[in-house]
Amino acid sequence: MTATNLTDLGIAGIRDGFRAGTFSAREVADAFNAAVAGADALNAFIVKTPDHAIAAADAADKARADGADLGALAGVPLGIKDLFCTEGYQTTAASGMLGGFVPTYESTVTAKLFGAGAGMLGKLNLDQFAMGSSNETSAFGNVISPWRRNDSGNAPLAPGGSSGGSSAAVAARIAPGATGTDTGGSIRQPAAFTGISGIKPTYGRCSRWGTVAFASSLDQAGAMAHDVRDCAIMLEAMSGFDAKDSTSVELSVPNWEAALSADLKGKKVGIPKEYRVDGMPADIEALWQQGIAWMKDAGAEIVEVSLPHTKYALPTYYIIAPAEASSNLARYDGVRYGLRDLPDGANLQDMYAATRAAGFGAEVKRRIMIGTYVLSAGFYDAYYTKAQKVRALIARDFAQAWEKCDVLLTPTAPSAAFALGEKSADPLAMYLNDVFTVPSSLAGLPAMSVPGGLDPQGLPLGLQIIGKPFDEQGVLNASLAIEQRAGFAARPGKWW
Amino acid sequence: MSTYTIEGATGPWEVVIGLEVHAQIVSNAKLFSGAATAFGAEPNTQVSLVDAAMPGMLPVLNEECVRQAVRTGMAIKAQINKWSRFDRKNYFYADLPQGYQISQLYHPIVGEGAIEIEADGVTKTVGVERIHIEQDAGKLMHDQHPTSSYVDLNRSGVALMEIVSRPDMSSPAEAGAYLRKLRAILRYVGSCDGNMEEGSMRADVNVSVRKKGAPFGTRTETKNVNSVRFVMAAIEGEARRQIDVIEEGGTIVQETRLYDPNRNETRSMRSKEDAHDYRYFPDPDLLPLELSDEFLAECAASLPELPDAKIARYREVLGVSAGNTEVVTADVANTRWFEALLREAAAKQGKSEADVAKAASNWLVSDLFGGLNRVGKSIEESPISVAQGAELLALIADGTLSGSLSKQVFEIMLETGDDPAKIVEEKGLKQTSDTGAIEAVIAEVMAANEDKVADYRGGKDKLFGFFVGQTMKAMGGKANPGVVNDLLKKALG
Numbered sequence: 001m002t003a004t005n006l007t008d009l010g011i012a013g014i015r016d017g018f019r020a021g022t023f024s025a026r027e028v029a030d031a032f033n034a035a036v037a038g039a040d041a042l043n044a045f046i047v048k049t050p051d052h053a054i055a056a057a058d059a060a061d062k063a064r065a066d067g068a069d070l071g072a073l074a075g076v077p078l079g080i081k082d083l084f085c086t087e088g089y090q091t092t093a094a095s096g097m098l099g100g101f102v103p104t105y106e107s108t109v110t111a112k113l114f115g116a117g118a119g120m121l122g123k124l125n126l127d128q129f130a131m132g133s134s135n136e137t138s139a140f141g142n143v144i145s146p147w148r149r150n151d152s153g154n155a156p157l158a159p160g161g162s163s164g165g166s167s168a169a170v171a172a173r174i175a176p177g178a179t180g181t182d183t184g185g186s187i188r189q190p191a192a193f194t195g196i197s198g199i200k201p202t203y204g205r206c207s208r209w210g211t212v213a214f215a216s217s218l219d220q221a222g223a224m225a226h227d228v229r230d231c232a233i234m235l236e237a238m239s240g241f242d243a244k245d246s247t248s249v250e251l252s253v254p255n256w257e258a259a260l261s262a263d264l265k266g267k268k269v270g271i272p273k274e275y276r277v278d279g280m281p282a283d284i285e286a287l288w289q290q291g292i293a294w295m296k297d298a299g300a301e302i303v304e305v306s307l308p309h310t311k312y313a314l315p316t317y318y319i320i321a322p323a324e325a326s327s328n329l330a331r332y333d334g335v336r337y338g339l340r341d342l343p344d345g346a347n348l349q350d351m352y353a354a355t356r357a358a359g360f361g362a363e364v365k366r367r368i369m370i371g372t373y374v375l376s377a378g379f380y381d382a383y384y385t386k387a388q389k390v391r392a393l394i395a396r397d398f399a400q401a402w403e404k405c406d407v408l409l410t411p412t413a414p415s416a417a418f419a420l421g422e423k424s425a426d427p428l429a430m431y432l433n434d435v436f437t438v439p440s441s442l443a444g445l446p447a448m449s450v451p452g453g454l455d456p457q458g459l460p461l462g463l464q465i466i467g468k469p470f471d472e473q474g475v476l477n478a479s480l481a482i483e484q485r486a487g488f489a490a491r492p493g494k495w496w
Numbered sequence: 497m498s499t500y501t502i503e504g505a506t507g508p509w510e511v512v513i514g515l516e517v518h519a520q521i522v523s524n525a526k527l528f529s530g531a532a533t534a535f536g537a538e539p540n541t542q543v544s545l546v547d548a549a550m551p552g553m554l555p556v557l558n559e560e561c562v563r564q565a566v567r568t569g570m571a572i573k574a575q576i577n578k579w580s581r582f583d584r585k586n587y588f589y590a591d592l593p594q595g596y597q598i599s600q601l602y603h604p605i606v607g608e609g610a611i612e613i614e615a616d617g618v619t620k621t622v623g624v625e626r627i628h629i630e631q632d633a634g635k636l637m638h639d640q641h642p643t644s645s646y647v648d649l650n651r652s653g654v655a656l657m658e659i660v661s662r663p664d665m666s667s668p669a670e671a672g673a674y675l676r677k678l679r680a681i682l683r684y685v686g687s688c689d690g691n692m693e694e695g696s697m698r699a700d701v702n703v704s705v706r707k708k709g710a711p712f713g714t715r716t717e718t719k720n721v722n723s724v725r726f727v728m729a730a731i732e733g734e735a736r737r738q739i740d741v742i743e744e745g746g747t748i749v750q751e752t753r754l755y756d757p758n759r760n761e762t763r764s765m766r767s768k769e770d771a772h773d774y775r776y777f778p779d780p781d782l783l784p785l786e787l788s789d790e791f792l793a794e795c796a797a798s799l800p801e802l803p804d805a806k807i808a809r810y811r812e813v814l815g816v817s818a819g820n821t822e823v824v825t826a827d828v829a830n831t832r833w834f835e836a837l838l839r840e841a842a843a844k845q846g847k848s849e850a851d852v853a854k855a856a857s858n859w860l861v862s863d864l865f866g867g868l869n870r871v872g873k874s875i876e877e878s879p880i881s882v883a884q885g886a887e888l889l890a891l892i893a894d895g896t897l898s899g900s901l902s903k904q905v906f907e908i909m910l911e912t913g914d915d916p917a918k919i920v921e922e923k924g925l926k927q928t929s930d931t932g933a934i935e936a937v938i939a940e941v942m943a944a945n946e947d948k949v950a951d952y953r954g955g956k957d958k959l960f961g962f963f964v965g966q967t968m969k970a971m972g973g974k975a976n977p978g979v980v981n982d983l984l985k986k987a988l989g
Binding site: 084085091093098101103104105107208209210211212213215216217243244245246247323324326327329330331333335336337348349352372375376377380384 | 545548549550551552553554555556557584586588589590593594595596647773774775776777780781782783
């Protein structure tokens with residue numbers, strides 16, 4: 001196989017070809033390392049780690065030669081979102097605050113992936129501290145989507161956020177899979193923008209230990225890859241109980257890949273009527289209708305359901321997430337690690353102020369300020385307490401929907417990818433991008449985006465499947481049914 | 497009711513006192529990490545990634561700390577909340593690595609309880625509003641470098657119980673009695689070692705003053721007072737200061753103050769105006785704490801006999817005097833020693849514990865505690881073992897040693913740590929009841945004091961003691977006083 005063919009392969013393809021002896025893991029690692037090295041124009045990686053990918057590949061090749069047991073991801077190199085702490089490799093959360101920070105420990109998720117035989121191609125760019133929907137808040141510069149509109153304008157497009165480096169790398173075929181984290185849609189929206197698949201599992205499935213925290217009650221790691229099968233393989237390797245994370249759920253991880261089935265006979269697919277938002281583009285509505293038709297074709301029964309508190313999800317999210325963020329980011333104070341800005345004659349308070357002023361970007365500061373405000377004594381009940389109550393109502397909406405259906409089908413995002421700079425001046429418009437992904441995040445539910453088609457400008461659009469707690473299988477299967485019918489084969493042309 | 501008042505220029509003032517006690521929970525590991533908690537370790541040697549708040553680190557609750565807090569709550573008959581929750585208290589300080597302290601503001605693990613105290617000769621119940629669990633901060637060291645401060649995170653994350661009283665105390669003596677009683681309970685339960693010098697127990701003192709019958713005055717909080725004596729002094733000093741301020745026409749500002757033991761005064765630390773808005777909210781890294789009935793039953797079963805029950809049993813079942821009971825039960829180490837002594841003494845003498853309790857408690861309180869006091873040792877460091885104490889008691893009980901002989905033997909034991917039987921043997925300190933020898937000495941004493949014999953026989957009964965003393969002295973203190981009495985009465989007619 002040629003190097004180009006190898007980088008066309010996804011996780012399952014690499015795994016199977018490696019096991020069959022069609023190619024070595026070293027060949028795969030070399031091919032992807034070269035692809036990464038040649039894709040600087042995308043700015044998808046903050047740090048490249050070819051040595052890590054090669055070491056893992058050599059270990060896999062040796063294990064195969066020795067006839068030893070091969071891990072589920074043996075021979076597969078991955079991109080790792082730079083929110084996961086990686087032992088011995090710089091971890092910055094795309095911030096100046098953690099510039100040069102090298103952890104002495106390995107996050108549980110990456111430890112599991114590497115334990116399964118995966119290697120690391122590098123640390124992927126993201127919105128700073130995972131705050132953003134377009135990857136324009138990174139201290140390391142914007143990630144450029146590999147996609148271009150078909151209007152010949154060549155405007156650089158947003159790869160989505162916050163896992164924009166991950167989505168760009170997978171879409172550009174410089175990584176067969178990548179880790180993402182999803183707090184309000186940060187796996188699903190970038191997956192939709194770049195025409196790949198991405199799944200956020202049930203809150204508690206993946207350990208948060210060693211992942212730089214944004215909003216603890218929402219953050220959840222997940223998988224981003226070419227297709228549903230690859231996501232299932234990768235998610236299986238990432239998931240599992242971890243005693244070091246108190247919110248980790250003590251449940252065994254099912255063999256999701258083995259149980260994949262696109263046959264939805266006997267399943268009910270719910271269509272939440274409140275997701276028909278004002279001003280939704282016609283092509284999004286059309287895609288949704290197409291999705292409904294595919295679900296029927298797969299044997300599912302369609303039912304209309306109501307999630308009456310949907311309209312409160314976004315404001316609720318933008319109270320709870322910043323509240324938790326303002327507290328989680330308090331540890332970046334210049335005392336122990338990362339940036340320290342100590343002006344002449346500064347006292348402790350001055351040092352905090354100078355360090356945090358210099359180390360945090362504008363969006364992070366905005367959210368810290370919002371969070372600090374909503375938690376302050378005079379406003380706590382009006383904002384935070386009320387938001388928690390609404391969050392419970394949103395979760396109840398879903399619980400009631402599960403009495404009528406097995407999964408929900410919605411669009412992933414209200415639009416295709418927008419151009420960089422197009423929305424960055426208007427935070428509220430930016431926040432609206434998460435309107436379909438945020439409710440399920442607040443409820444802690446598993447949800448996935450799969451590509452459904454292209455908009456008139458030739459850009460990918462995604463459909464979202466939301467499932468019951470711990471029913472990742474149901475989500476994967478419904479997504480697979482869409483994938484098979486959509487036959488999405490579009491890829492960005494290589495311009496980088 | 498206490499009648500304690502402080503006399504001001506305008507007449508008597510009442511004092512209202514509430515205490516918030518921070519008690520370090522006895523456990524091998526910190527509240528949310530596996531790091532060790534030993535006192536006196538080199539700076540920053542007991543710090544985990546969690547304690548240093550490295551990126552991505554998460555707290556995991558130490559069940560032993562929960563158990564200790566529940567047992568403490570049970571010991572003060574408090575309501576145990578089967579559902580409690582941890583909150584973050586956000587503020588910036590260099591010794592607080594996470595930028596927040598994990599505590600329990602809204603839903604503490606222990607609710608209403610009470611502690612009975614005796615002060616100023618009156619028994620009184622002091623309400624305990626709540627006990628919650630929280631983590632300690634690290635500490636700043638300002639004396640290591642001319643221009644920099646260092647941070648020691650050894651205490652960062654150490655588990656504390658915050659025990660909050662109602663403002664039910666009205667004199668320094670009551671506050672002192674409350675603290676001593678609380679400390680005794682914590683030590684009995686084994687949930688805190690109560691060592692105020694090492695900082696494992698410290699008190700924030702809330703004080704206000706008012707005229708009799710008036711509503712509560714504005715209070716101040718004096719932070720981190722670290723001995724019972726200082727707490728009492730701080731209350732007295734702060735109450736006096738407040739009265740002076742008010743009587744001079746000023747008003748009391750609600751503020752945080754510090755107690756300076758060197759100058760015996762409190763001074764302002766920070767006022768309400770620059771008080772922090774701590775921004776509390778439920779810690780999203782931790783699930784609410786739910787206690788099972790099995791867990792609660794285990795905690796209850798593990799509780800030892802507590803001070804009030806012990807006091808009642810000592811007095812009523814064992815017949816120990818009120819004074820001795822108070823001394824013996826004041827500290828759990830004392831009661832452990834006493835109860836071991838009772839067991840051994842009863843076994844040695846073939847009697848019940850109740851039969852030996854009175855003599856044993858008298859010896860323990862007056863002889864052993866007195867002796868240890870003189871040589872500056874605690875009961876844990878006693879050079880005299882329980883077995884040796886029981887042996888000494890047996891020698892007194894069987895008449896081998898008189899009261900005065902036993903005191904001599906005890907002094908030698910204290911000094912050498914030798915067994916009493918060995919001392920008796922080597923020094924020949926055995927009491928004698930040899931009537932022949934005693935009669936011979938009595939005859940000598942009477943012969944040497946013929947005038948006093950005549951006086952006695954003439955009606956001066958009080959001289960009997962003189963003859964006893966002379967006889968004992970001539971016998972080197974070894975004569976059995978009972979036998980001496982009998983024989984003297986016979987000889988003097």
